[in-house]
Amino acid sequence: MPISAPDAHQGAGQSRIPGELETFFLIADKWRLSADEQIALLGSPGRSTFFKWKKEGGTLPADTRERLSHIFGIWKSLRILFTQDERGEAWVRAKNRYFDGASALDVMLEGMSGLIRVRRYLDAQRGA
Numbered sequence: 001m002p003i004s005a006p007d008a009h010q011g012a013g014q015s016r017i018p019g020e021l022e023t024f025f026l027i028a029d030k031w032r033l034s035a036d037e038q039i040a041l042l043g044s045p046g047r048s049t050f051f052k053w054k055k056e057g058g059t060l061p062a063d064t065r066e067r068l069s070h071i072f073g074i075w076k077s078l079r080i081l082f083t084q085d086e087r088g089e090a091w092v093r094a095k096n097r098y099f100d101g102a103s104a105l106d107v108m109l110e111g112m113s114g115l116i117r118v119r120r121y122l123d124a125q126r127g128a
Contacts, residue, residue, distance in 0.1 A: 020068050027075050031092050040109050043067050070115040077122035
């Protein structure tokens with residue numbers, strides 16, 4: 001199931017999560033990320049901030065926006081490299097020789113440098 005943009009036709013007065021957060025939470029669901037893993041990937045905002053973002057959105061710091069950009073790039077590469085979505089989703093948690101036996105998720109949870117490392121690896125695999 002592809003991740004799609006938020007519904008632009010949502011009724012007036014209804015609260016909605018901004019598109020990039022909505023997309024992140026859809027990816028997090030597909031990757032079966034715990035709340036703690038989601039918080040780490042978003043740059044470790046306070047738990048109350050995280051749950052506010054999850055419920056109603058909010059203003060995102062530049063660091064979080066950059067992290068989201070890398071996560072979306074990783075998602076896109078997985079969709080290109082794997083013909084079955086489930087295989088790409090499983091790859092995120094699978095041990096990987098390139099990452100010295102760690103999973104891509106383990107590397108991404110290390111911080112911004114880990115996100116960049118995984119994204120570059122996948123971009124190289126797809127010839128980007």
